[in-house]
Amino acid sequence: METVIPRLLRDARHIAVLTGAGVSAESGIATFRDAQTGLWAKYRPEDLATPEAYQRNPRLVWEWYQWRRQVLSGVSPNPGHFALTEMEKRITGRGGQFTLITQNVDGLHRRAGSRNIVELHGNIGRVKCFAIGTIVETWEIAEDVPPRCPNCGGMLRPDVVWFGETLPPAALAQAIDAAETCDFFISAGTSTLVQPAASLPWLALQHNAFVLEINPNETPLTSFASAALHALSGEALPELVAAAFG
Ligand code: NAD
Numbered sequence: 001m002e003t004v005i006p007r008l009l010r011d012a013r014h015i016a017v018l019t020g021a022g023v024s025a026e027s028g029i030a031t032f033r034d035a036q037t038g039l040w041a042k043y044r045p046e047d048l049a050t051p052e053a054y055q056r057n058p059r060l061v062w063e064w065y066q067w068r069r070q071v072l073s074g075v076s077p078n079p080g081h082f083a084l085t086e087m088e089k090r091i092t093g094r095g096g097q098f099t100l101i102t103q104n105v106d107g108l109h110r111r112a113g114s115r116n117i118v119e120l121h122g123n124i125g126r127v128k129c130f131a132i133g134t135i136v137e138t139w140e141i142a143e144d145v146p147p148r149c150p151n152c153g154g155m156l157r158p159d160v161v162w163f164g165e166t167l168p169p170a171a172l173a174q175a176i177d178a179a180e181t182c183d184f185f186i187s188a189g190t191s192t193l194v195q196p197a198a199s200l201p202w203l204a205l206q207h208n209a210f211v212l213e214i215n216p217n218e219t220p221l222t223s224f225a226s227a228a229l230h231a232l233s234g235e236a237l238p239e240l241v242a243a244a245f246g
Contacts, residue, residue: 003243005212005227005240005243005244006240006243006244007244008184008210009087009184009240009244010244010245012091012096012182012183012184012210013096013097013183014096014097014098014099014178014181014182014183014184015087015091015096015097015098015099015182015183015184015185015186016098016099016101016178016179016182016184016185016186016200016204016209017084017087017098017099017100017101017185017186017187017188018101018102018103018175018179018185018186018187018188018190018197018200018201019084019100019101019102019103019104019109019188019189019190019233020102020103020104020188020189020190020191020192020194020197021103021104021189021190022188022189022190022191022215022216022233023080023081023102023104023108023188023189023233023234024078024081024104024106024108024189025189025232026078026079026080026232026233026234027075027076027077027078027081027106027108028071028075029071029072029075029106029108032045040064040067043064046163048060048061048064049061049160049162049163050162050163050164051162051164051165052164054130054157054162058130058145058146058155058157059145059146061146061157062145062146062156062157063145065124065158065160068124069124069125072106072107072108072124072125075108076108076111077108077109077111077112078108078234079234079235079237079238080188080189080232080233080234080235080236080237080238081108081109081111081112081114082112082113082238083237083238083240083241084100084109084112084114084237085109085112085113085114086241086245087237087240087241087244087245088100088114088115088116090241090244090245092116097182098116099116099118099174099175099178099182100114100116100117100118101118101120101174101175101178101179101197101200102117102118102119102120102121103120103121103190103194103197104121105119105121105122105123105124105158105160106124107123107124107125118171118174118175118178119168119171120161120167120168120171120172120175120197121160121161121167121197122158122159122160122161122168123159123160124158124159124160126158126159127139127147127156127157127158127159128156128157128158128159129149129151129152129154129155129156129157130149130154130155130156130157131149131152131154131155132149132151132152132154134149134151134152135159136149136150136156139156167196172196175197175200176200176203179200179201179203179204179207179209180203180204180207181207182204182207182209183208183209183210184209184210184212185200185201185204185205185209185210185211185212186211186212186213186214187200187201187211187212187213187214187215187221187225188213188214188215188233188236188237189214189215189233190215190219191215191217191219192219192220192221193219193220198220201213201221201224201225202221202224205224205225205226210226210227211224211225211226211227212225212226212227212228212229213225213227213228213229214228214229214231214233214236214237215228215229215230215233216230216231216232217230
């Protein structure tokens, strides 16, 4: 690891991190660009994760999310998630600021102990009413699928941002603010193809932050980043934290 990167990280006032599906890949969660498996192999996520798909076939979409929740219940956060938890502790422990912006809906950052998390695309563990948007904390598994909203009787859906939907405004504002005010920005495990999250590293660059990309593959960001580590996040993040904080 180049020595300047850990030093800049250690001295940063505000670190913002953007994570994508790649950070959960080493926990065994497929990225969208990997093929679906088993029963679901014949569907493209883009044909399941839209309001239109849900209106067309709510049972199918609900069952896909139930299957994804089941997969998630059998996996654990990986060393990349834990390294980010450690990074947050080290930075906030000496009065700095740390913002973890994630496009992942799997809740693994929270399970790993991260605290200041901005969930740009929602969380698969929550549901909300399709009709009125009210968040519902618990729901009954019933014959009738999808289950119904206890308030209005409307159909329940996962509290995630589907293709074609806008991001939660408060979360997006927080993410933009972090990108504009941080001095060290890490883009890890994201293809930087899905907007508006993809523009956050560029925003950080415009505001003079050091931008580090961690991804085994090239992305549109790679040649513009201040530095790029072509590595798995589950390996590179723990190494980075060890080199910076020892
Ligand atoms: P993406 O599938 O577009 O890209 C994943 C990126 O991760 C790729 O660039 C790939 O090279 C990289 N990658 C793969 N393995 C890696 C590893 N071990 N370490 C580091 N990088 C690795 O994912 P995206 O950019 O997050 O955007 C796709 C959308 O899919 C997002 O909106 C996200 O909400 C959604 N999604 C979320 C999950 C999840 O919650 N775990 C899973 C699939 C998709």
